[in-house]
Amino acid sequence: MFFVFDLDGVLYRENKVIKGAPAAVCRLRELGNKVAFATNNAMLSRADNLKKLNKLGFKASLNEIMASAYAAALYLSGKNTKGRSVFVIGEKGLKQELRKVGFKVFSANGKTPKKTDYVVVGIDRKFTYKALKIARELIEKGAFFAATNKDYTYPGKDGLYPGGGSIVAAVEAATGVKAFLIGKPRPFMLEILLKQEMIKRKETIVVGDRYDTDILFGKNAKVKTVMVLTGVTSKSEAYKYKGKAKPDYIINSVCDLGKLFKLHDRNNN
């Protein structure tokens, strides 16, 4: 089987590992399953996500990581990057990924051209009115407007923090233009992983803690979904979905995946 894990709320919470998660993921690998990681968090590049996972005790390789900053670069570069320019409202990781595929990257901190081909918006903890104004003007002049993700909030140290989606909403309000979504629940990131791993949908399972991103991501891609209760969704919320809207499975944490799918050691069983 192919397990595609969301990160925050599933394997860790901010910088704290979910108890038993590294061993659980390790075990799935040992039993012959493939794993990948898909996150809407656009703060970090793929390489930085890998570093963070390694630091927290998860073994992973770069090609197993799908992150919305990287996915934005991948999606837009599919449209040709040569001489193409992007105005970014976002942090270092997003800018790095866009530069890596060959875009000229601008932000509100430096000189900005009168026109760009794209405006890409993700979380930016130094977001300013100036950036909003520039983005508005560029989109009005015809720049293609893309959002890494539309999560309004994310869980922080002391409650919910405004997410990239809140900034995207500001740009949408200022322009009257709806952003093209790259991250979850659009299935784009999963389609890339499926193609890369050459794995069938029926063998694939998305594991996440948030309904409107992770579970819908899986449903949109027509794969099985597992909701875990270690993140933003409470038990009663998780069980409120009925019929086709229901996550296929609801479990306490990733540590229960082996049991759920009856994955056992041949020796011990």
Ligand SMILES: [Mg+2]
């Ligand atoms: Mg999450």
